[in-house]
Amino acid sequence: MKKxxxxxxxxxxxxxxxxxxxxxxxxxxPTLASTLPKLVVVLVVDGLPNxxxxxxRDQFGQGGLRRMLDxxxxxxxxxxxxxxxxxxxxxxxxxxxxxxxxxxxxxxxxIDPITKKSVYCSEDTNYTYIGEETKPSDGTSPAKLKxxxxxxxxRYATGSKSKVITVSGKDRGAIMLAxxxxxxxxxxxxxxxxxxxxxxxxxxxxxxxxxxxxxxxxRYYGKTWAPLLPPAAxxxxxxxxxxxxxxxxxxRLPYTYYSxxxxxxxxxxxxxxxxxxxxxxxxxxxxxxxxxxxxxxNPAGVPDILGVSLSAHDYxxxxxxxxxxxxxxxxxxxxxxxxxxxxxxxxxxxxxNVLVVLTADHGFPNTPEFAKTQKLDAARLDGDxxxxxxxxxxxxxxxIGKLVxxxxxxxxxxxxxxxxxNKLKREEVxxxxxxxxxxxxxxxxxxxxxxxxxxxVQGTHIxxxxxxxxxxxxxxxxxxxxxxxxxxxxGTSGTSHGSPYAYDTNVPLLIMGKRWVKPGYYGQYAExxxxxxxxxxxxxxRPPAGAEGRVLTETLR
Numbered sequence: 001m002k003k004x005x006x007x008x009x010x011x012x013x014x015x016x017x018x019x020x021x022x023x024x025x026x027x028x029x030p031t032l033a034s035t036l037p038k039l040v041v042v043l044v045v046d047g048l049p050n051x052x053x054x055x056x057r058d059q060f061g062q063g064g065l066r067r068m069l070d071x072x073x074x075x076x077x078x079x080x081x082x083x084x085x086x087x088x089x090x091x092x093x094x095x096x097x098x099x100x101x102x103x104x105x106x107x108x109x110x111i112d113p114i115t116k117k118s119v120y121c122s123e124d125t126n127y128t129y130i131g132e133e134t135k136p137s138d139g140t141s142p143a144k145l146k147x148x149x150x151x152x153x154x155r156y157a158t159g160s161k162s163k164v165i166t167v168s169g170k171d172r173g174a175i176m177l178a179x180x181x182x183x184x185x186x187x188x189x190x191x192x193x194x195x196x197x198x199x200x201x202x203x204x205x206x207x208x209x210x211x212x213x214x215x216x217x218x219r220y221y222g223k224t225w226a227p228l229l230p231p232a233a234x235x236x237x238x239x240x241x242x243x244x245x246x247x248x249x250x251x252r253l254p255y256t257y258y259s260x261x262x263x264x265x266x267x268x269x270x271x272x273x274x275x276x277x278x279x280x281x282x283x284x285x286x287x288x289x290x291x292x293x294x295x296x297x298n299p300a301g302v303p304d305i306l307g308v309s310l311s312a313h314d315y316x317x318x319x320x321x322x323x324x325x326x327x328x329x330x331x332x333x334x335x336x337x338x339x340x341x342x343x344x345x346x347x348x349x350x351x352x353n354v355l356v357v358l359t360a361d362h363g364f365p366n367t368p369e370f371a372k373t374q375k376l377d378a379a380r381l382d383g384d385x386x387x388x389x390x391x392x393x394x395x396x397x398x399x400i401g402k403l404v405x406x407x408x409x410x411x412x413x414x415x416x417x418x419x420x421x422n423k424l425k426r427e428e429v430x431x432x433x434x435x436x437x438x439x440x441x442x443x444x445x446x447x448x449x450x451x452x453x454x455x456x457v458q459g460t461h462i463x464x465x466x467x468x469x470x471x472x473x474x475x476x477x478x479x480x481x482x483x484x485x486x487x488x489x490x491g492t493s494g495t496s497h498g499s500p501y502a503y504d505t506n507v508p509l510l511i512m513g514k515r516w517v518k519p520g521y522y523g524q525y526a527e528x529x530x531x532x533x534x535x536x537x538x539x540x541x542r543p544p545a546g547a548e549g550r551v552l553t554e555t556l557r
Contacts, residue, residue, distance in 0.1 A: 036539060037355035037513060039296030041345070042307045042531075044094065045334065046087060046173060047314030047497065049322055049363030050076065050506045052331055059233060059332060063339030065510075068358055071519050072512030073555035080362055080507055081527040083465035083481070083500040084410060088121040090361025090507075090528070091176035091309065095149040097532030097547025099468035104146035106474045108172065111408050113473060118408060119144075122175045127199040132188050134197075139171030141199035142180055147546035149179030150532045150539075151305045156181075157541040161300035165289045167194060169278045169311025173361075177307035185285065187278065187311070192217030192269035194285045207292025216284060220277045221264050226254040227325070228332050238323040242369045250274075251320060253329060274319060276333040278312040283341050296349035303539055309361075310334060321367035321495050355513035355538065359528055365503045367495040371485045378485035380492075381442040383409040393436045394429065398422070403429060409488045410498070411476030426450065433478055442486045449477040465500040517555050526552060 053065065054076070060066040068074070080090050082099050084107055092098070092105040100106045105121050112119045122139030129140065151164035164182030168174035174184035183201070185194045185208075193212050196204060204212075227234065240252045257277065259268040272278045286308045289295065295304040313330055320326050345354055365371070371378035387407050394403040400422055405415040412433070419429050430448035437446045447466055451457050452475075457467045466479060482488060487496045497504045509526055511517050516538050529549035536543040537551045 035515075036303050037516065038298070038303060038353040039290075039345070039349050039355070040303060040305045040535060040539070041354060041356045042094065042177065042305065043338070043356065043358040044091065044168075044173065044177070044307070044309040045313050045358070045360050045508075046168075046170070046309060046311045047317045047362060047364050048331070048360035048508060049503060050078070050360075050508045051363075051503070052322055052327070053508045056328060056331055059229060060335045061339055063342055064335040065338060065358075066335070067339065067342060068356065068510040068512045071514065072356070072510045073517050073520055073522055073552070075509040075522045075524070075526040075552075077523055078359070078507060078509035078526040078528065078530075079502075079505040080360075081465060081468065081505065081529065083462065083467075083469035083479075084498055085362035085500070085504040086498050087170065087314065087361050088172040088176060089469070091173050092145060093528050094359060094361070095151060095177055095179065095307070095532050095535075096145070096147050096544050097150070097529045097536075097549045098147050098544065099529065099546075099548060101468055101471050102147060102546040102548075104144060104471055104474060105176065106411070106469065106471050107408065109408055110411060110474050111406055111413050111476065116406050116413065122172050124199065127197045129188065129195045129197050130201070130204055132191060132193070132195045139175055139186070140197040142175050142178065145176065145179070148544050149177070149182070150535050150541075150544055151177075151182045151307075152179040153536065153541045153544055154303065154305060154539055157539075158300065158302040161298065162302045162304055163293050163295060163298065164305045164307070165293055165295065166307035166309070167282055167285050167289060168307075168309035169273060169282055170309065173309030173311060174307070177309060182305070182307075185289070187273075187282065189270045189273070190266040192272065192281075194281075205292060207288060211285065211288045211292075217269060217272065217281055218264050220257055220272060221268060222256060222258060223277070224254045224256045225275050225277075225329075227329055228336075229329070234325045234328060237325040237328050238321065238367075238370045238373075240325060242321075242367060242373075251326070253326060273312060274315045275312060276330055276337075278315075279310040279334055280337055282308060282310055283337055286341070287344055290345070290348060296345075296353060317364045318496060319494050321370055322364045323366050323370050352515060355516060355535075356511070357531055357535070358508060358510040358512075359531065360507035362497050363502075363504045363506055364497050365485060365487065365495055365499070365501070367493070368485065369493075376485050377483065379442060380489040381482055381486055382490045383407065383488040384490065386437075386440060387412070389440075390433060390436055394433060397432055398424060398429065400424075404433070407476070410480045410482075412478040412480065414477040416477070430477060437478070437480055442482055443480055444483040445481045447479045447481075452479075462500045465505070469500075511552070511555060516557055518557055520555070522554065524554070 120137045124141035124143045127140040128134040166174045166177040167185045169187045171186040174186045178184035368378040427450045434446040533543045534552045
């Protein structure tokens with residue numbers, strides 16, 4: 001009996017010791033905080049068509065865009081899936097996951113439905129820039145954004161412990177990414193400083209004050225922007241003479257930055273927008289924000305978001321077109337800037353702890369002059385002359401002048417008051433206006449308020465994009481679409497965007513973070529509005545209220 005009891009005790013002791021050994025060797029169950037990225041970096045290259053990434057990818061260095069292409073998920077068929085592809089609309093889509101009919105940002109500018117005056121997407125006279133001159137139309141708050149962003153949801157979920165900091169060369173670029181509760185900083189054309197507004201704080205934190213005191217923007221005075229690559233690398237670019245330089249500007253490299261006064265002044269600071277130095281300054285300020293706000297090292301152990309919108313590519317493409325040598329060279333320089341920035345983040349936060357998303361707010365068409373060399377029907381369409389002709393036509397038809405009250409193309413506003421006073425039917429006037437416009441050279445289609453409100457705008461891909469772009473409160477009574485490769489403009493050089501065509505909608509979408517994302521080339525259709533739901537899924541927070549995108553599950557580990 002004693003022997004049997006001894007054996008039982010021996011077995012029990014051995015089992016206990018084995019269990020203790022197993023428990024000691026087993027890894028601890030990961031906590032939610034340990035599985036989340038410490039820092040989410042959202043990079044937006046203003047005005048970057050995806051075709052430029054495809055066309056120039058073999059020339060990229062090792063650590064920037066190539067790193068994202070090799071180590072991240074790259075969607076080559078991603079789109080800003082709304083019909084009016086401009087900066088404010090595209091930036092609003094990225095972290096709201098919403099379309100304009102919901103988020104309310106229908107353009108950079110639009111017509112106020114009450115006053116019938118032009119309003120700017122981020123203007124708010126209740127607030128001013130901190131330490132900078134502020135005009136009534138300057139962008140100072142997200143008041144016109146009707147929904148929240150991913151950053152707002154993250155801050156809500158963490159009791160405001162997460163930080164959301166955004167920076168851009170344009171106020172609308174920073175403000176739309178920051179949402180309602182983040183903090184936006186934007187480049188000031190007159191001083192070259194980055195400033196926030198009183199919507200976000202009463203005064204800048206100490207780290208901003210110290211950064212601005214060093215005047216880093218002044219170091220580029222007298223600096224020359226010269227080609228980065230050997231001459232043969234640019235052989236496929238457009239002839240520089242296709243894009244004549246405007247007064248006080250340049251259309252070829254090398255180019256030296258200076259001012260007409262011979263001193264560092266507002267003219268010099270404004271000139272920095274068209275070239276690589278604005279983007280370098282933006283990324284430098286982003287570094288200062290990472291350190292000043294301790295991003296990615298949050299003492300509360302919760303994720304932070306850094307949004308960086310690089311604005312210079314848009315200015316360059318407007319002036320010279322995406323086919324130009326300047327645009328080509330700028331993208332190569334931006335690629336090298338990203339490499340330096342990623343190296344910095346690796347040392348500061350550790351790239352294993354960082355999730356990076358890169359996209360664009362819109363693409364770009366070629367200049368009409370270049371498009372014509374490709375045997376395409378392309379031109380600029382003078383919107384003011386077109387509206388004058390439309391008013392004359394309606395007056396001849398109905399005997400009433402100025403039935404077109406105002407416009408901010410592609411949106412056209414009719415004077416419904418005059419229509420009702422003269423006992424006309426709204427649909428009759430809308431239809432007459434639409435038919436006239438459709439008969440004009442350069443116009444592909446026209447949609448009316450009655451069609452939008454009745455649900456008649458459907459059936460085609462472009463109709464879907466335009467329906468998403470139309471907001472009942474802010475949009476016009478008519479929306480006109482130019483033919484492919486045409487755009488509304490009265491100039492004689494450069495190009496612009498804003499259409500529902502693929503050259504304006506197809507943008508890069510890259511996501512990099514080896515702990516969360518499966519690298520690969522993804523050819524399936526995706527939308528920029530998919531970014532917010534995907535990040536919400538990875539951060540374990542609810543999607544923003546207006547989000548309609550999908551979680552890109554095919555990329556997730």
